[in-house]
Amino acid sequence: MFDIDQIRADFPLLSQQVNGKPLVYFDNGATSQKPKVVLDAIQKYYTEINANIHRGVHTLSQKATDAYENARNIVQKHINAKHNYEVIFTAGTTHGINAVANGFTKYLQKDDEILISALEHHSNIVPWQMLCERTGALLKVIPINENGELILSDFEKQISNKTKIVAVNHISNALGTINPIKYIIDKAHQFGAAVLIDGAQAVPHLKPDVQELDCDFYVFSGHKMCAPTGVGILYGKEEWLQKLPPYQGGGEMIATVTFNKTTYADLPHKFEAGTPNIEAGIALGTAIEYLNTIGFDAIASYEKDLLEYATTKLLEIEGLKIIGTAQQKASVLSFIIDAIHPYDIGTIIDKMGIAVRTGHHCTQPIMDFFNIPGTVRASFAFYNTKEEIDMLVVALKKAKMMLS
Numbered sequence: 001m002f003d004i005d006q007i008r009a010d011f012p013l014l015s016q017q018v019n020g021k022p023l024v025y026f027d028n029g030a031t032s033q034k035p036k037v038v039l040d041a042i043q044k045y046y047t048e049i050n051a052n053i054h055r056g057v058h059t060l061s062q063k064a065t066d067a068y069e070n071a072r073n074i075v076q077k078h079i080n081a082k083h084n085y086e087v088i089f090t091a092g093t094t095h096g097i098n099a100v101a102n103g104f105t106k107y108l109q110k111d112d113e114i115l116i117s118a119l120e121h122h123s124n125i126v127p128w129q130m131l132c133e134r135t136g137a138l139l140k141v142i143p144i145n146e147n148g149e150l151i152l153s154d155f156e157k158q159i160s161n162k163t164k165i166v167a168v169n170h171i172s173n174a175l176g177t178i179n180p181i182k183y184i185i186d187k188a189h190q191f192g193a194a195v196l197i198d199g200a201q202a203v204p205h206l207k208p209d210v211q212e213l214d215c216d217f218y219v220f221s222g223h224k225m226c227a228p229t230g231v232g233i234l235y236g237k238e239e240w241l242q243k244l245p246p247y248q249g250g251g252e253m254i255a256t257v258t259f260n261k262t263t264y265a266d267l268p269h270k271f272e273a274g275t276p277n278i279e280a281g282i283a284l285g286t287a288i289e290y291l292n293t294i295g296f297d298a299i300a301s302y303e304k305d306l307l308e309y310a311t312t313k314l315l316e317i318e319g320l321k322i323i324g325t326a327q328q329k330a331s332v333l334s335f336i337i338d339a340i341h342p343y344d345i346g347t348i349i350d351k352m353g354i355a356v357r358t359g360h361h362c363t364q365p366i367m368d369f370f371n372i373p374g375t376v377r378a379s380f381a382f383y384n385t386k387e388e389i390d391m392l393v394v395a396l397k398k399a400k401m402m403l404s
């Protein structure tokens, strides 16, 4: 079933050389590569059905609208949303979180509390800080332990009837920690708080079930799950999406407009002002279908194998320390080697064809917690191999020799 050669052949970009060496792409946490079916979907859209959606009576416009709405239905089915109008197309995770944070402006009061975690990406921190500035609400943070796991006893102490929103990621992009979100969601609901899950780093590795999770919002980006950049999803429970005001005004999101008063369109269009990224939305549907033909169970077990192999191999390098050693982890390996700057390691192994991310990974508070400027991060996808991990190990040993 899981044929790695076949899978790699699906990704045209992977077969290239970089700096005269075969490419080893380990920066999947930043963005994933795209399979040919996704590239073909974009090409097909522009060569066969390009037209603006929801507007025209003409045939092409209807075809484009059908394809776009079909993608919405694919997403709905994939995340098990109750209704397709609970699936809002956005520009990505950042856009989705900002839409929700803005929508809450009129529902928060001074001294209300918003609870996030010390593991969050900047895009799940800053919009809430801005909301606090607008409303006088207070931002509270669930701390982490040395393994990079949330300290749940502290969460239980901090959550209260003052907590209006809890916003945490499903999987940490910097450390790979898989958070116990079901527990957090249930606990938050006992106190009447709404819960937003940042699923950006989860959707490439697992299939979320939003009804089972019972989260109020679940946001993610297409580009980390084999779809193009510039498209993402904001899932929201109907009751919340009805309640929150729209984030942006413009075309597509209105029912009637006069200079005295505008009434908003029904869901999902209320949150979809302006012409969207039509081809990317359609291609997101294609990407989800592609991932499902491989199967998330197969993806998870293959990636677990890669993570275990890489963890063992990397720890054989003297002076290498893994940052993020949670019990529940996705295929993300953040590490440092002695006191060598991550940037220097990244630059040298790039010369050997290996792409990793270096720096703070948009999670400066995590780096502060571990008292380091950043890490080298190798994040694996289902199209990576153990041979590539071996190449990383060789490259890291060389880099270490050159830099120490």
Ligand SMILES: *Cc1c(COP(=O)(O)O)cnc(C)c1O
Pocket: 029, 092, 093, 094, 095, 121, 123, 124, 169, 171, 172, 173, 198, 199, 200, 201, 221
């Ligand atoms: C990538 C990422 C984001 C931001 O996603 P964008 O596509 O840049 O909007 C937010 N949270 C996490 C956990 C991420 O990995």
